[in-house]
Amino acid sequence: MKVRFWGVRGSIASPGPSTVRYGGNTTCIELTTDAGHTIIFDAGTGIRPLGLKLLAAEQKKCAVCISHTHWDHIQGLPFFVPLFSADREVHFYGAFDPVYQKDLESILAQQMEYCYFPIRALELKAKLHYHTLHEGARIEFEDAVITNVMMNHPVLTYGYRVDCNGKSVFFSGDHEPPHNIYDSDDTFYGEYDQLIQDKVGRICEVANEVDLFIIDAQYTEPELLQKRGWGHGTFSSALAMARRAKAKKVVFTHHDPSRTDDQLDRIGAKLQAQRRSNDPPMLIAAEGLEIDLG
Amino acid sequence: MAVSSELLELCDRMPAFPASVQRVIALTSDINSSPKQLVKVIDHDPVLTIKILKVANSAYFGLSRPIVSINHAVVYLGLNTVKHVALAIAAIGSLPRNNEAGFDMDDYLLHSLTSAVLARSLAHKMSVPEAEAANYFVAGLLHDIGQVVFAQFKPKAFQETLNEAKNSGQPLHEIERRILGSDHAELGAVLCEKWSFPEPLVAAIRMHHTPGIRASGNPLRSCLFVGNLLAARISQPVNAPTAFDENILPPWVFRTFGNDFDSIIESMVGLQTDLKQATSLLSVGGGSL
Numbered sequence A: 001m002k003v004r005f006w007g008v009r010g011s012i013a014s015p016g017p018s019t020v021r022y023g024g025n026t027t028c029i030e031l032t033t034d035a036g037h038t039i040i041f042d043a044g045t046g047i048r049p050l051g052l053k054l055l056a057a058e059q060k061k062c063a064v065c066i067s068h069t070h071w072d073h074i075q076g077l078p079f080f081v082p083l084f085s086a087d088r089e090v091h092f093y094g095a096f097d098p099v100y101q102k103d104l105e106s107i108l109a110q111q112m113e114y115c116y117f118p119i120r121a122l123e124l125k126a127k128l129h130y131h132t133l134h135e136g137a138r139i140e141f142e143d144a145v146i147t148n149v150m151m152n153h154p155v156l157t158y159g160y161r162v163d164c165n166g167k168s169v170f171f172s173g174d175h176e177p178p179h180n181i182y183d184s185d186d187t188f189y190g191e192y193d194q195l196i197q198d199k200v201g202r203i204c205e206v207a208n209e210v211d212l213f214i215i216d217a218q219y220t221e222p223e224l225l226q227k228r229g230w231g232h233g234t235f236s237s238a239l240a241m242a243r244r245a246k247a248k249k250v251v252f253t254h255h256d257p258s259r260t261d262d263q264l265d266r267i268g269a270k271l272q273a274q275r276r277s278n279d280p281p282m283l284i285a286a287e288g289l290e291i292d293l294g
Numbered sequence B: 001m002a003v004s005s006e007l008l009e010l011c012d013r014m015p016a017f018p019a020s021v022q023r024v025i026a027l028t029s030d031i032n033s034s035p036k037q038l039v040k041v042i043d044h045d046p047v048l049t050i051k052i053l054k055v056a057n058s059a060y061f062g063l064s065r066p067i068v069s070i071n072h073a074v075v076y077l078g079l080n081t082v083k084h085v086a087l088a089i090a091a092i093g094s095l096p097r098n099n100e101a102g103f104d105m106d107d108y109l110l111h112s113l114t115s116a117v118l119a120r121s122l123a124h125k126m127s128v129p130e131a132e133a134a135n136y137f138v139a140g141l142l143h144d145i146g147q148v149v150f151a152q153f154k155p156k157a158f159q160e161t162l163n164e165a166k167n168s169g170q171p172l173h174e175i176e177r178r179i180l181g182s183d184h185a186e187l188g189a190v191l192c193e194k195w196s197f198p199e200p201l202v203a204a205i206r207m208h209h210t211p212g213i214r215a216s217g218n219p220l221r222s223c224l225f226v227g228n229l230l231a232a233r234i235s236q237p238v239n240a241p242t243a244f245d246e247n248i249l250p251p252w253v254f255r256t257f258g259n260d261f262d263s264i265i266e267s268m269v270g271l272q273t274d275l276k277q278a279t280s281l282l283s284v285g286g287g288s289l
């Protein structure tokens, strides 16, 4: 299985001189299975160039796993050219939104309504299939198996695991480590803490011993203190989860739009310097980064 | 005894209590409000609670174990999702302060919260683990939810039921069966069943007026059954006159919990504080709940 990063930015696309090395496109990650099939994690602006590449390829079919429907994870979709081609087949996977009471198909169609986009979802020529997943689903897609688990974000978000031929990848989507809403002397503190442990344990179980752990690390620790509840993790919370899941390699992604290339270099260097001897190798995601899991 | 499917459909659109609706709107529009305040409002309102649990236990989520407490729902679904579900319920409107059935909402809430605290306290007495004790609180809070459904959607017939119960001194649930075709215990249970709540909770609600000759293998049922009666002793509810003389209760009740009702109540550590805390939201707003 091969992995390629097409968009590594969180929140909003952020092109410019200070993001040119790591890239300014929002989340999109391409997986190529051993048999050459394509599975895509999220449809941020990075999916536009990926679409151009896929259109030139032999393979007519692909899967798009949507972690959640915040803009930075779906905004590239109207510019994903395979959708306009009648000989293509695209399978979308994602959640039903319990607040909005709408499924993925309705939510995605909405961003192509008249006032947002000139072409209606109905006019897309490709064969489109929408699959609403409940948590803990197991999907066989060609030579791969996809499973999902619920993360912690302001909207219902799935993390996905893909297994193919003994190799595996986990993608967290957006995720903030759950925070205890009670003070340590409140009656419910202990109960709540146990529930948090259960939830994180469940995620790590799904991600158990993955070869590649791709995770939201939008913030630094001091930033998180200001942005609690916004739904994102830090470099250290991400590393802690990777350790707990016994991941074999970690990639930090969903960089804050204000994070410069130089800052990411410094953070990367610091992480390497502080790395424990039994820690998995760590990388900071950059547009164009390719990882071959063999 | 059949519960009409039309009645169950209506429950999807049942509004919450007016004071909770106000508080949900106020807390969710204040960026500085603490999440635990919102959780407290939700888990002290039977309608908000049952509806959040309905979403959490719905087929969209592949739960490894059912969700029976609001804290659990918050951790599992995320705070923001729970907040927005609560807001969506608040947007339906609120239960009328004065309903056509002449059903006393204040009294209902007081009885539900008192039962909730007592059921949880009895769970502690039975050495139920702390994390599970939250389910007992929920059982107490929800056990009479069927009464609110009747008051809201069958006001005329329920008014007749309440009057007859008052005049005859007969148990409310028996008169409900005659006049409404099913009783509030059955209705509450069917609702919880339809919304995929765990079986022990459904059974406890269904049987909360049925003591059983022997102690059931479901401690939740035992605690709710006794908690409901103790709650009626602490504050005699006007909606549901107590139907049991403690002398005619089966012996398991006293073997499990204590010699008689008074000594059971006395033996509960911190009960008064817990009751005061649980009902504190009732008094805010000059009792205009």
Ligand SMILES: [Zn+2]
Binding pocket: A010, A011, A070, A072, A073, A174, A254
């Ligand atoms: Zn995002």
Ligand SMILES: [Zn+2]
Binding pocket: B143, B144, B184, B185, B208, B209, B240
């Ligand atoms: Zn009852």
